[in-house]
Amino acid sequence: MATTPASANVMEALVSLCQRRGFIFPSSDIYGGLNGFFDYGPLGVEMKNNIKAARWRDFVQRRADMVGLDSSIIHHPATWKASGHVDNFTDPLVDCKVSKQRFRADQLFFAAVVVEPEDGAPAGAERQTIGYVSALESARTDAELQEKALEMKRKKAVRGKLLALEVRDMTAAKPEEIALIPSPATGEPGSLTPPRSFNMMFQTYIGALRDETAIAYLRPETAQGIFINFKNVIDTGRVKIPFGIAQVGKAFRNEINPRNFTFRSREFEQMEIEYFIDPEADWQKCHRDWIDDALAWLDSVGVPRAMLSEYAHPKEKLSHYSKGTVDIMFKFPFGVQELWGFAARGAFDLTQHQKASGKSMEYFDEATKRKFVPHVVEPSVGVARIFLAALSAGYAEDEAPDDKGKLEKRVVLRLSPRLAPVKVAVLPLVKNKPELVAAADQLHAKLKRKHVVFYDQSGAIGRRYRRQDEIGTPWCVTVDFDTLANGTFTLRDRDSMKQERIDEKALFALLDEKLG
Ligand code: ATP
Numbered sequence: 001m002a003t004t005p006a007s008a009n010v011m012e013a014l015v016s017l018c019q020r021r022g023f024i025f026p027s028s029d030i031y032g033g034l035n036g037f038f039d040y041g042p043l044g045v046e047m048k049n050n051i052k053a054a055r056w057r058d059f060v061q062r063r064a065d066m067v068g069l070d071s072s073i074i075h076h077p078a079t080w081k082a083s084g085h086v087d088n089f090t091d092p093l094v095d096c097k098v099s100k101q102r103f104r105a106d107q108l109f110f111a112a113v114v115v116e117p118e119d120g121a122p123a124g125a126e127r128q129t130i131g132y133v134s135a136l137e138s139a140r141t142d143a144e145l146q147e148k149a150l151e152m153k154r155k156k157a158v159r160g161k162l163l164a165l166e167v168r169d170m171t172a173a174k175p176e177e178i179a180l181i182p183s184p185a186t187g188e189p190g191s192l193t194p195p196r197s198f199n200m201m202f203q204t205y206i207g208a209l210r211d212e213t214a215i216a217y218l219r220p221e222t223a224q225g226i227f228i229n230f231k232n233v234i235d236t237g238r239v240k241i242p243f244g245i246a247q248v249g250k251a252f253r254n255e256i257n258p259r260n261f262t263f264r265s266r267e268f269e270q271m272e273i274e275y276f277i278d279p280e281a282d283w284q285k286c287h288r289d290w291i292d293d294a295l296a297w298l299d300s301v302g303v304p305r306a307m308l309s310e311y312a313h314p315k316e317k318l319s320h321y322s323k324g325t326v327d328i329m330f331k332f333p334f335g336v337q338e339l340w341g342f343a344a345r346g347a348f349d350l351t352q353h354q355k356a357s358g359k360s361m362e363y364f365d366e367a368t369k370r371k372f373v374p375h376v377v378e379p380s381v382g383v384a385r386i387f388l389a390a391l392s393a394g395y396a397e398d399e400a401p402d403d404k405g406k407l408e409k410r411v412v413l414r415l416s417p418r419l420a421p422v423k424v425a426v427l428p429l430v431k432n433k434p435e436l437v438a439a440a441d442q443l444h445a446k447l448k449r450k451h452v453v454f455y456d457q458s459g460a461i462g463r464r465y466r467r468q469d470e471i472g473t474p475w476c477v478t479v480d481f482d483t484l485a486n487g488t489f490t491l492r493d494r495d496s497m498k499q500e501r502i503d504e505k506a507l508f509a510l511l512d513e514k515l516g
Contacts, residue, residue: 010333014391015261017411021471023047023391023421024262036258036266038384043471046421046452048269051386052248054301054418055271059293060246066273067239069247071225074204074216082356083224083349085201085217092171092195093256099185104256105170105195109141110134110181113149115160130158132180132189133165139335142167170195200253202266218252223378225249226274227349230361241363241374242286244275248383260334262384269383276374278365279347283323283375287344290379291326294340298328302416303389307331308339321348330389339389340381347373390419394472400497403462413472414495417514422473423451424511427464429480431457440479443489443504451511469494474514477507 018024022041026033040048060066080086092105112132117125133148135141145165153162173181175194182189202218219225226245233245251270258264277286291310299305313325323344330339350361350373362371391413400410417423424447428440437457447453454473456464461478468476478490482501491502491510502510 010392010395011261013411014333014388014395017395017413017470018044018391023471036255036264038262038265043421044387047390047415047419048383048387050419050421051301051383051390052269052271055297055386056246056248058297059273065239065243067233067243067245069226069229069233069245070249071222071229071247073219073250074206075219075225075228077216078356079224079228079353080201080217082352083227084352085220085224086199089201089220090197090199091256093198094170094195095193096183096185096191097193098188098191099183101183101185102256103136103170103184107137107257108134108170108184109137109145109167110170110173110177111145111149111165111167112177113152113165114163115153115158116163117160121160125160127163128158130156132177132182134182134184136184137335139333198254198256200255202252202254219250220253221251221380222247222249222270222272223274223380224349226272227353230274230276230350230353231359234363241365242275242277242281244273246271246273248272260332260337262388263332263334263337265384270380271383272378272380274349275377275379276363277377278368279372279375281375283344283377286377287324287326287342290377291328291342294328294342294379294381298339298386298389300416301386301390301419302414303330303339303386303393307389307393309336311338319348321346330385332388333392339385340379343378343380345376345378347375349376350374390415400466400469401462403460410466410469412469412494415472415474417474420472420474421452422454422468422471423475423515424507425454425456425464425468425473425476427455427461427476427478428457429461429478435484436479436481439483443477443479446504447511450508451515465492465497475510477502 021043023044025039025041027037027039028034060068094103094105094108110132112129114127114129116127131152133145133152135144135148145167149162149165178192178194180189181192183191201220204216204218205214206216207214226247233239248271249269250267252267255264255266258266275286275290277283295305295308298308307330309329311327311329318325323346325341325343327338328340329336354361354373361373363374364371394414396412396414398410398412399407402408426440426444426447428436431437444453444455465476474494476492478492480490483489488501488503489507490499491507492499
């Protein structure tokens, strides 16, 4: 029976599995790592490529209204001035002067601990604030704050009833409260600074000069590369509104507090689409359709609907130009967090670039004979977030019989076949029978022309199955004595652990069907 370990353990188990089996390593590991950067190992690079390829196939190549783009990472710096990133791409930063740690103010939560006198308390007893508690955002922030408040009341030996905590984040702290809020690093108040704006773009210089005129930025999103190429793509004559441009590539954000493994990294890959529509078209329908398509697609690649939810950004928190933003949220082991964002950005970006560059971003619509700057709907997602969602949804521990039939613990990654780094493992039943090894070699050579296949002849067959289960290989094909007699193999399914006989033609047909 499949069991899922407690969430905290899932994260620990995943990080360890990723390192041990070669999915993800900390970057610059031999030098002690580099916070917020990661390296994808032999299996990780396959899986990452599979995510990008599946999304490209389904959202670009299989649609008639989409084209692709691969822009440079460094754009003309005027791009980032026009888009508003130079002035506004900031996060609120809070320093702890004692520990020298830094926190994002909107991820640092606090509450006043207020105690009310109980019935029968001496006359004149009043409701009192006995201190403040704080905690960093996590799956159990509220519970953590509650525990800390009870602990404070107990330590200070205050009698009375603890009032329900009013939890706020540091961006909402009043100036007089800042000195009273304990630092999450030290547990003591007095060391936190008021929030200040911190620009998250990484700067670099172009050419030999190191002055203001040479400053450039590593792109913090792939979207602007699409907007500044809008005219070029229109001029190719291949597209008619409504249509979209997709791009996949590296983005860099100097995140204040990278955490939760790869969830918030400083260097990551984004998969973005700008879908251009007539300003008079029904943007809400277009927006909804993209969300629905993404939900269905995630489900089809092993990120199940039951673990997904939607979060509509409240109107008052939207940027002035935004018509609406909805995030698809995923139930990560560390809490429900943004997986994929869908922003209706109106004509903001194209209009900004039109103003700044002096080049027209208007589109002439043949059908209605109207000229307009199109509006845009932007689905935007990080490859690493889909990677992590698929790993956490797929991770399970159950039991499987060993070679002697005794049940033992099994770790299995139930990845969708399209995302799994290795599609099939070819296993000769024993390694000391040359005929078996030769037949296995032959099958392996044929399969690997088309698929990523793993060949393994060492160890008991049960252990070899287990090694494949742990990395999510959907099928193992065992070459055994019946293979020599009738050309069939044992096909063993990762999830059901059922075994059946299959011939080569049926095996290739199965792979075509499941991986297509
Ligand atoms: P947040 O507010 O959480 O910092 P955001 O809402 O600004 O993030 P967007 O700019 O909307 O994020 O980015 C679009 C998508 O890119 C996100 O939904 C996420 O999948 C991905 N993404 C953003 N920042 C990171 C990061 N630091 N590491 C990995 N993926 C990221």
